[in-house]
Amino acid sequence: MPAPEVRVTSEPFDAAREEALLIEGRRDIGALVSFTGLCRDEAGTLDALELEHYPGMAEQEIAAVAGEALARWPLQGLTIIHRYGLIRPGEKIVLVVVAASHRGEAFQAAEFLMDFLKTRAPFWKKEHRADGRPGDWVEAKACDDEAADRWSQNRS
Amino acid sequence: MRAVYFASVRERIGVTEEDIDPPAEVATVAQLIDWLAGRGEGYAAAFANSKTIRAAIDKAHARPDSPISAAREVAFFPPMTGG
Numbered sequence: 001m002p003a004p005e006v007r008v009t010s011e012p013f014d015a016a017r018e019e020a021l022l023i024e025g026r027r028d029i030g031a032l033v034s035f036t037g038l039c040r041d042e043a044g045t046l047d048a049l050e051l052e053h054y055p056g057m058a059e060q061e062i063a064a065v066a067g068e069a070l071a072r073w074p075l076q077g078l079t080i081i082h083r084y085g086l087i088r089p090g091e092k093i094v095l096v097v098v099a100a101s102h103r104g105e106a107f108q109a110a111e112f113l114m115d116f117l118k119t120r121a122p123f124w125k126k127e128h129r130a131d132g133r134p135g136d137w138v139e140a141k142a143c144d145d146e147a148a149d150r151w152s153q154n155r156s
Numbered sequence: 157m158r159a160v161y162f163a164s165v166r167e168r169i170g171v172t173e174e175d176i177d178p179p180a181e182v183a184t185v186a187q188l189i190d191w192l193a194g195r196g197e198g199y200a201a202a203f204a205n206s207k208t209i210r211a212a213i214d215k216a217h218a219r220p221d222s223p224i225s226a227a228r229e230v231a232f233f234p235p236m237t238g239g
Contacts, residue, residue, distance in 0.1 A: 037239055051238070052163055054231060057215035082238060094239050114239055120217065122231075123238025124163035137164045140235030 001099075004066040004078040008058045010085035015095050022077045022097050029076050031106040034097045035114055041089035047130045049138075051093065053084040054122035065116040069098075072112070073105040080113065082121065086128075112151055119148040157224070159192070161202070162233035165209065168202035178224075185211045186220035188230060202232075210235060 005022075007013075015036050023029050039049050062080050069075065077099030087093055096113045100106040119140075127135030160173040182191045189211070193203040203209060211218045212231040224230060 053238075054160075054162055054212070054215070054233070057212055057231070060215055061217075118239035119236060121238045122162065122212070122233065122236055124234065125237045126163070137234065138237045140237050144239075 001070070001076045001078070004063070004070070004080065006059060006062050006066060006079075007081045008053060008055075008062065009081065009083060011083070013081045013083070013092060013095055015092065015097075018079050018081065018095060019097055022079055022099050026076070026099075028101070029099045030101045031103040032097065032099050033103070033106040033110040034095070035110050036092050037094040037114075039087045039089050039091050039093055041130075042127075045130055046089055046127055046135075048089070048128040049087050049093070050126040050128060051084040051087060052124045052126065053082075057122045058082065058084075061121045062117065065113060065120060068116070069109045069113050073100065073109045075100050075105065075109055078109075078113075080117070082117065082123065084123065115144070115148045115151060118144045157227050158229045160229060160231045162231065164234050165202045165232050169198045183223055183225065184220065185213070185218050185222045185224060185230070188224055189220075189232070192232075208234060 019034050023032060066078055066080060075098060079097040081095040083093055096110050098106045098110045125138040129135045157176060158173060159176045161169050166172055178188055178191050182188050189203050189206050193200050210233055213222060213227045214229050
């Protein structure tokens with residue numbers, strides 16, 4: 001397959017356009033799974049999320065996770081985009097698009113990629129509250145670690 | 157070596173990055189965290205719950221027992237919350 005497309009950017013992205021680019025001119029792809037993570041307004045209390053990242057390490061870690069997915073499943077295309085900077089409710093934060101022959105590996109690889117992006121990619125979210133009070137850093141969730149761990153347990 | 161800080165660690169220490177020169181007996185990531193925590197109030201607050209602090213050496217994830225002798229850049233940050 002072509003090299004995975006990995007982008008860490010402050011710019012908005014167009015998920016439909018990224019999907020179209022991945023399958024353009026291809027006749028061998030049978031399944032395309034796309035996941036988009038968005039900024040929620042948390043019942044109206046959130047004005048924005050500020051995403052901080054570690055430049056250099058973020059790109060390297062995402063590329064490493066992409067490499068692991070390619071080693072586990074016979075994928076035919078892969079795009080991962082992660083934004084940083086100020087992101088408002090309704091805006092997109094992260095995109096994973098996986099192309100494969102069959103849906104099984106495409107679904108699994110997309111879930112694997114998201115589980116590992118959550119726990120390994122160096123990004124941190126700070127809340128900007130709608131009421132103007134100082135916001136907190138979003139805390140990492142134990143369930144995200146558990147979700148990532150199950151892939152090593154499942155490895156046969 | 158260069159120390160770089162992110163998110164809540166950066167906010168508590170008050171700087172994004174700095175050059176540090178730990179003594180020779182500071183050999184691992186965990187020992188470096190202990191040494192940094194003794195540098196002042198902000199550092200102590202940043203590293204108060206040192207079990208939750210993650211580190212990277214030259215932009216690769218490191219463990220508490222990872223040696224720092226060859227490191228050019230050591231980063232400290234809370235658990236990641238991307239995605």
